[in-house]
Amino acid sequence: QVQLVESGGGLVQPGGSLRLSCAASGSIVRLNSMAWYRRAPGKQRELVAVIGSGGTLNYADAVKGRFTISRDNAKNTVYLQMNSLKPEDTAVYYCYTDQYYTGRGYWGQGTQVTVSS
Numbered sequence: 001q002v003q004l005v006e007s008g009g010g011l012v013q014p015g016g017s018l019r020l021s022c023a024a025s026g027s028i029v030r031l032n033s034m035a036w037y038r039r040a041p042g043k044q045r046e047l048v049a050v051i052g053s054g055g056t057l058n059y060a061d062a063v064k065g066r067f068t069i070s071r072d073n074a075k076n077t078v079y080l081q082m083n084s085l086k087p088e089d090t091a092v093y094y095c096y097t098d099q100y101y102t103g104r105g106y107w108g109q110g111t112q113v114t115v116s117s
Helices: none
Strands: 002-007 010-012 018-025 030-040 045-053 057-059 067-072 077-082 091-099 105-109 111-114
Touching: 002 091, 002 105, 010 045, 018 030, 018 091, 018 111, 030 077, 045 067, 057 067, 067 111, 077 091
Parallel strands: 010 111
Antiparallel strands: 002 018, 018 077, 030 045, 030 091, 045 057, 067 077, 091 105, 091 111
């Protein structure tokens, strides 16, 4: 089993910044991709950004140029730097990863991000 613990969410004004962190622990052999998803009120969960084991990056169009995903493999941690936040970024943000050799996926419990003046 792999446990994911997110941190860094909160309330921020439009135009502000937040940095989310997600630390993986447990029975880790090697992690494959690490990603951030979000679910806004009344909407389905959507992919925000993903970073592959080799560093390949992909972003949702809505966050390109504003959000940056990164990872520290030594710490089994993934980060999401969010700049120029907008009210439409308000959502619960979830961390996701999967094991490289088994493909089994794991989700974090989610952290609330609220962008409001």
